[in-house]
Amino acid sequence: MAKGVWIVAEQRDGALRKVSFELASTARKLADQLGEEVGAVLCGAGIEALAAELGKYGVDKVFVADSPALEPYTTDAHATAVAKAVKENDPSILLVGASAQGKDLSAALVGKLATGMATDCTDVKIADGKLLAVRPMYAGKCFGEVVVTGTPQMASLRPNVFTIVESAKAAAIVKFDAGLGEPKTKVLEVQKEAAGKIDVAEANVIVSGGRGVKGPEGFGILEELAAVLGAAVGASRAAVDAGWRAQIDQVGQTGKVVSPNLYIACGISGAIQHLAGMSSSKYIVAVNKDAEAPIFARADYGVVDDLFKVVPAFTGEVKKLLA
């Protein structure tokens, strides 16, 4: 019978990504309830040293596939490697990060393993010995409690939502041969964004702008606030469709669905498709001139005023607080 709670550890450029620790901590919690072990699959080139780091967050065993063919990430190489380890060891649960890479990998794994998956979960628990995954659907307009009848029971976890807990384990290393054939895809080029840019999907704090920002140059004051807060700058569909901001920054049902600690909506009226994408943020601040804007119904703190006056003043106040 399938046994063990597994994660796919995500690394980039030889460093584990934060979501890996979120996955490990969550897997530890589930495994303790089941009385089972936590396994992690780690793929890449020259990455064996990262295994010990996973032990710090409760991983008992790290299955390492170390090969130049696994760096950089490609769907077919990584999915082949992970699927092989899973088939050989038969875990009952497999957790993957719902990051850009994890979304791609996990969906391919569902195909390779002929199982089911709950995508982008915000909570996972054990009920009657089985995984019960809670996830937003319709971009958060409703939630679903998902059970997976296939094996392993797969879930991808939304980054930044699950708590990281340290619980030191020795993390035994098991090397395995990924069994890779001729690669079907390769990465020709990695075009990096400006250093320091934080992706909205991974940000703890998001400063977001909409139609009320009035144009690309209006985002300047949002950028300044974001720099002070260490935040990402997001945008509503209106701002993206107007060409003021890049598509990758769009928050909403047709953009990214986000759950930061703090979401500051500036000049966003709160179309339902935008609200859906950010309602699971822990705290929501709305700055808007229009007191009737629907965004205020979702906001923890609302400021009815001109954002061009409030935002720079607020940036100044935050600077003082953080000084």
Add this chain to the structure above:
Amino acid sequence: MNIVVCVKQVPDTEAQIKVKGDGSGIEEGGIKWVMNPYDEYGVEEALRLKEKFGGEVTVVCVGPARTMETIRTALAMGADKGIQIDDPALYNADAYATATALAAAVKSAPYDIIFCGQRAIDDDSGQVGSILAELLGIPSVTFATKLEIDGQKVKAVRPIEGAQLVIETSLPCVITATKGLNEPRYASLPGIMKAKKKPVDMKTAAALGVAAESKSKVAKFTPPPARPPGKIICADDTPEGKAAELAKLLREEAKVI
């Protein structure tokens, strides 16, 4: 070039979603159904490839009778024919079962490239394109924002956190489309007239020889957790006063800065 586009019919983004009293699903009354926005990018890209290389565009859709409207929309945009897989056994199918049905439908005709949306905006599962590729044994590139095809070679751009990847693969393959890939066209009036006469093949799971076996299910739907009512910050009536009060509340009450 034989191009397949998988499309799904979903509630419009402006739709309010109400969960049924018994948590078994959502209330469908009053919903305006549209083509999944990400699938529109797939249809558009397919039409552009057809315009460039010639060939035929087939749209495939899994869903009940109402999805014919979505198939006709794609045909009106310029696709050549449709396949509707309408089977009650598939109405609540998960990604795996849906992909299995699509794979069976696609296999019956030659294909060079298959487009899907990167996710459907109803269940937000984002799996079907990748599973389909695995079932067909062909490569996939997900979240494509740019696509170039040269002979058998495929070059696609895919954004990840903090970078854009330029990925190379070869035909046949599955591409999942996301915003940025193109600007989908509107159906023209002559297009809409012509669409009515284009052939749409009707299939069931049994006719395709698939078991329609889901590997996961939504055991219960719930409304989103209610948010406590918020505060409107008045402090004094100046923007500066409000900004100071907001900073104080976020620091001392919410403890988020």
